[in-house]
Amino acid sequence: MRALMHGTHLRPRATGAVQRVIRRVSLGAALLLAALVLAACGVTPQTILEPTTEAARASHWLFLVVFWAGLAVFVVVEGALLYTIWRFRRRRGDTLPAQTHGNLKLEIGWTIAPTILVVLLAAFTVPVIFANAQEPEDDAIRVEAIGHQWWFEFSYPDLGVVTANELHLPVGKPAAIIIKSEDVLHSFWVPALRGKLDMVPGRTSVFRILPEQTGTFPGQCAEFCGTAHALMRFTVVVEEPEEFDAWAAHQLTDRVPPTSELAQAGEALLTPAGCALCHTIRGVTEIGTIGPDLTHVGSRTHIAANTMGMTRSDLEHWLRDSDDMKPGNLMILPRPLTEDEIEALTEYLMGLK
Amino acid sequence: MATTTVSVRPNTYAGTAWSWITTVDHKRIAVLYFVTSLAFFALGGVEALLIRLQLSRPELDLVHPDRFAELFTMHGTTMVFLALMPLSAAFFNLLVPLMIGARDVAFPRLNALSYWVYLFGGIFLNISFIAGGAPAMGWFGYAPLTATEFADTHAVDFWAFGLQILGVSSILASINFIVTIINMRAPGMTFNRMPMFVWMTLITGFLIIFAFPVITIGLVLLLFDRYLGTSFFLYQGGGDPVLWQHLFWVFGHPEVYILILPAMGIVSDVLPTFSRKPLFGYAVVAYSGAAIALVGFGVWTHHMFTVGLGPVADTAFAISTMAVAVPTGVKIFNWIATLWGGSISLRTPMLFAIGFIAMFILGGLTGVSLGSPPVDTQVQDTYYVVAHLHYVLFGGTIFGLFAGIYFWFPKMTGRMLSEGWGKVHFWLMMIGFNLAFGPQHQLGIDGMPRRIHTYGADMGWDVWNLMSTVGAWTIGLSMLIFAINAVRSMRSGRDAGPDPWDGGTLEWSMSSPPPVYNFAEVPVVDDRYPVWKEKHGGGHTGAVVAEPPVADTEHDDEEPHIHMPNPSYWPILVAAGMVLAACGLIFHQVFVLLGALIFGISLIGWIEEPPG
Numbered sequence: 007m008r009a010l011m012h013g014t015h016l017r018p019r020a021t022g023a024v025q026r027v028i029r030r031v032s033l034g035a036a037l038l039l040a041a042l043v044l045a046a047c048g049v050t051p052q053t054i055l056e057p058t059t060e061a062a063r064a065s066h067w068l069f070l071v072v073f074w075a076g077l078a079v080f081v082v083v084e085g086a087l088l089y090t091i092w093r094f095r096r097r098r099g100d101t102l103p104a105q106t107h108g109n110l111k112l113e114i115g116w117t118i119a120p121t122i123l124v125v126l127l128a129a130f131t132v133p134v135i136f137a138n139a140q141e142p143e144d145d146a147i148r149v150e151a152i153g154h155q156w157w158f159e160f161s162y163p164d165l166g167v168v169t170a171n172e173l174h175l176p177v178g179k180p181a182a183i184i185i186k187s188e189d190v191l192h193s194f195w196v197p198a199l200r201g202k203l204d205m206v207p208g209r210t211s212v213f214r215i216l217p218e219q220t221g222t223f224p225g226q227c228a229e230f231c232g233t234a235h236a237l238m239r240f241t242v243v244v245e246e247p248e249e250f251d252a253w254a255a256h257q258l259t260d261r262v263p264p265t266s267e268l269a270q271a272g273e274a275l276l277t278p279a280g281c282a283l284c285h286t287i288r289g290v291t292e293i294g295t296i297g298p299d300l301t302h303v304g305s306r307t308h309i310a311a312n313t314m315g316m317t318r319s320d321l322e323h324w325l326r327d328s329d330d331m332k333p334g335n336l337m338i339l340p341r342p343l344t345e346d347e348i349e350a351l352t353e354y355l356m357g358l359k
Numbered sequence: 360m361a362t363t364t365v366s367v368r369p370n371t372y373a374g375t376a377w378s379w380i381t382t383v384d385h386k387r388i389a390v391l392y393f394v395t396s397l398a399f400f401a402l403g404g405v406e407a408l409l410i411r412l413q414l415s416r417p418e419l420d421l422v423h424p425d426r427f428a429e430l431f432t433m434h435g436t437t438m439v440f441l442a443l444m445p446l447s448a449a450f451f452n453l454l455v456p457l458m459i460g461a462r463d464v465a466f467p468r469l470n471a472l473s474y475w476v477y478l479f480g481g482i483f484l485n486i487s488f489i490a491g492g493a494p495a496m497g498w499f500g501y502a503p504l505t506a507t508e509f510a511d512t513h514a515v516d517f518w519a520f521g522l523q524i525l526g527v528s529s530i531l532a533s534i535n536f537i538v539t540i541i542n543m544r545a546p547g548m549t550f551n552r553m554p555m556f557v558w559m560t561l562i563t564g565f566l567i568i569f570a571f572p573v574i575t576i577g578l579v580l581l582l583f584d585r586y587l588g589t590s591f592f593l594y595q596g597g598g599d600p601v602l603w604q605h606l607f608w609v610f611g612h613p614e615v616y617i618l619i620l621p622a623m624g625i626v627s628d629v630l631p632t633f634s635r636k637p638l639f640g641y642a643v644v645a646y647s648g649a650a651i652a653l654v655g656f657g658v659w660t661h662h663m664f665t666v667g668l669g670p671v672a673d674t675a676f677a678i679s680t681m682a683v684a685v686p687t688g689v690k691i692f693n694w695i696a697t698l699w700g701g702s703i704s705l706r707t708p709m710l711f712a713i714g715f716i717a718m719f720i721l722g723g724l725t726g727v728s729l730g731s732p733p734v735d736t737q738v739q740d741t742y743y744v745v746a747h748l749h750y751v752l753f754g755g756t757i758f759g760l761f762a763g764i765y766f767w768f769p770k771m772t773g774r775m776l777s778e779g780w781g782k783v784h785f786w787l788m789m790i791g792f793n794l795a796f797g798p799q800h801q802l803g804i805d806g807m808p809r810r811i812h813t814y815g816a817d818m819g820w821d822v823w824n825l826m827s828t829v830g831a832w833t834i835g836l837s838m839l840i841f842a843i844n845a846v847r848s849m850r851s852g853r854d855a856g857p858d859p860w861d862g863g864t865l866e867w868s869m870s871s872p873p874p875v876y877n878f879a880e881v882p883v884v885d886d887r888y889p890v891w892k893e894k895h896g897g898g899h900t901g902a903v904v905a906e907p908p909v910a911d912t913e914h915d916d917e918e919p920h921i922h923m924p925n926p927s928y929w930p931i932l933v934a935a936g937m938v939l940a941a942c943g944l945i946f947h948q949v950f951v952l953l954g955a956l957i958f959g960i961s962l963i964g965w966i967e968e969p970p971g
Contacts, residue, residue, distance in 0.1 A: 049819050050819035051817070066737075072728040072731055079724060080721060084717060084720060087695055090703075094698060095703050095705070096704045103700055103702050106639065107640075107641065108639055109639075112692075117689055124682065124684050127731065131732070132678075139669070139670040201735070202736055204666050208594020226806070230504070230810040235424075236424065334424060
């Protein structure tokens with residue numbers, strides 16, 4: 007009875023075939039891994055590892071603290087695990103090991119050790135939480151960032167500027183980003199500038215961004231918001247104050263009147279084709295408020311919430327079949343446009359610099 | 360004890376389909392739970408494979424974004440509520456009575472009801488795929504995407520009613536197991552001698568009965584918003600979408616521990632067996648499980664650091680979240696100490712148990728990083744979180760549950776799973792898992808948000824995504840191997856005998872599968888590992904109060920005459936009535952009446968049913 011109940015008579019029967027399979031699979035996986043790692047060294051514009059503001063640097067710094075501390079713990083604990091398994095692997099003729107039940111000192115020790123680590127981490131974290139919660143200065147540039155399905159509206163209440171999907175900020179000046187949503191949850195996230203803040207309908211949240219470097223920084227909606235969530239991106243353009251002032255001044259002007267005959271035909275289509283119901287183009291029509299303001303759409307670098315370039319072919323594609331480009335988008339045309347109308351509207355919109 | 364001869368295999372599972380429908384035997388109900396939850400696990404897995412296919416390359420057009428949203432919503436919902444929780448419940452059913460020396464659970468018919476409600480609820484939820492579209496707002500159902508304005512089909516109703524139904528199942532099962540564990544332990548089986556799996560079952564039971572009422576309330580309010588035009592979660596009527604987030608995560612975070620604690624219990628019983636040593640720091644492992652559960656109720660807003668609740672709330676919940684690392688770390692140290700000095704045999708169950716520890720360490724560490732709000736606001740809602748949660752729930756829970764499957768399959772079926780194919784399964788799953796979810800850490804750091812159905816080629820995410828997809832399909836392959844192994848072994852696996860692993864707890868004292876009545880005589884327990892003590896000498900008393908030593912419980916081979924509860928068809932009817940009524944709320948009111956009628960009549964039948 008006793009001999010029977012020792013597990014030893016049930017040796018694993020790993021046959022040669024099985025072992026060969028294991029060997030081949032592990033070899034294949036290792037080769038694949040190596041190839042992919044080599045191929046993975048590309049450019050990642052939306053990385054969290056290239057902060058350009060104090061707030062983003064604070065997050066980044068904390069991330070590195072947690073990463074290296076975590077890596078150290080990982081190596082030590084996994085190492086202890088693997089070493090233990092190797093050292094105490096069952097050998098032929100093993101006798102019954104010592105039946106230890108516990109050790110109070112060890113228990114106290116390995117309760118205190120993680121506690122110290124956690125307390126240290128909390129001590130590093132808490133000041134950053136409060137630093138990053140700093141209220142924007144009174145003279146900060148106020149920008150309302152409003153989430154829509156599926157695009158971002160940016161309006162500067164003090165300047166009177168309203169635009170979409172392209173947020174301009176002057177370098178070196180604090181900005182108060184006033185975050186709202188028009189419909190469902192969205193999230194405002196530009197990794198280079200700072201961590202994300204959710205756009206919650208019915209709530210207004212404010213955070214401060216103090217850009218330190220000029221450049222163009224990609225952002226993206228980070229809270230699932232329905233069909234086209236993946237296609238809801240935006241850009242932040244940080245520029246010299248003079249450039250920003252010039253940009254803002256230009257944004258305040260009415261649309262640039264079309265010069266070519268084709269573009270004029272495009273402008274004439276705004277009302278009959280239904281555009282004017284949702285879009286404002288100052289100087290022509292100001293009743294539409296549902297869709298993005300298009301007064302200076304031609305000056306923006308992208309269309310369709312920064313998922314397509316401001317190019318003739320993309321714009322034509324959009325006007326021909328927006329649902330193909332961005333499934334679920336809420337642009338409704340009363341009737342399909344003819345190819346001539348598409349050409350005219352494209353010419354017109356691209357001219358709205 | 361443990362003297363029935365190896366060749367006798369009781370016909371525990373023999374009988375007609377009717378005998379399965381009316382069964383109240385915890386072992387048969389366990390089989391039903393295993394089969395059903397693994398089927399749903401396969402379904403959730405296929406959903407994941409489709410998600411990974413769509414994301415394998417940038418700008419692919421294989422799955423429409425709305426279908427994609429259905430897939431990730433149903434993948435999450437299915438894995439949490441239809442696969443992992445019920446798979447844990449399968450283990451509760453199979454093991455708790457065997458481990459504590461009981462002949463069944465406290466309420467056998469209630470146990471059957473839990474299963475049928477779960478089965479029908481799971482089917483109900485999935486009917487949505489063919490009845491106008493599955494839910495597509497994420498498994499967390501954030502308002503206001505669940506509002507009629509944004510979800511005008513019945514998808515959200517299927518989801519909300521489905522979760523309510525499944526909640527009934529979970530709460531009933533939890534009450535049943537809590538009562539069973541508290542009241543039906545064999546003489547001498549003090550709390551301090553219970554197998555660790557039973558401890559974790561008990562704690563999980565309390566977690567469920569405290570956490571599920573919160574989601575129940577949340578779902579009721581949501582259904583009010585949808586059916587009665589209230590505005591609990593709609594700001595236009597004075598409500599607040601953030602209220603839903605609080606309610607969901609007050610439930611949702613304990614839910615994570617509901618998913619991990621049973622696997623921790625399994626691992627705590629597998630490790631000692633294959634190290635031939637008792638669990639190190641038994642009391643500390645048990646108490647740290649309770650501590651995790653307790654603190655788990657105070658960390659929910661770490662899912663909401665990006666909502667903008669303010670620095671004070673963020674600080675409080677950051678600290679409570681980080682505190683969870685302490686009891687979790689303590690558990691890991693005790694598991695390693697259990698291995699230390701042992702005689703470690705790397706059989707398949709042991710490989711999975713070690714895999715659990717190895718992978719869970721990483722999931723725990725990334726969890727600590729997410730507990731720091733300034734870090735979290737950068738990586739929240741990115742693939743970093745997807746990687747983290749899968750290292751916990753796959754690297755942790757699923758590895759642990761598979762350790763349990765390989766460990767107790769012989770006890771349940773009387774046959775061994777093939778060891779060679781088991782190892783192929785383990786290594787493929789281990790490689791596939793790390794290939795699938797390891798790169799997702801990098802994707803999150805590179806700024807890839809979750810729940811996007813496509814991404815631009817200019818984002819630098821394509822290589823990692825391709826790796827992840829290859830890994831996911833490798834996991835799929837490993838599961839196929841497991842399925843074939845399980846089916847073949849069930850038919851022609853080697854005879855397991857009562858105690859194939861040289862186990863220590865009571866379930867190894869009886870034939871495999873156990874006879875219908877489990878124990879011919881109720882055992883008297885004076886040790887944490889009574890069967891081990893019988894074989895190798897004891898000493899794991901863990902007793903403050905010493906029980907009198909056990910008399911020999913040997914019995915002869917005659918079938919003892921033991922009264923067992925009668926089969927009953929009322930549980931399945933009660934469950935059917937309940938789910939039919941829910942169908943009625945979606946399709947036609949007449950089914951509400953019909954369902955309520957069946958429910959009511961069956962309840963009366965249940966109450967009036969004469970004792971056997």
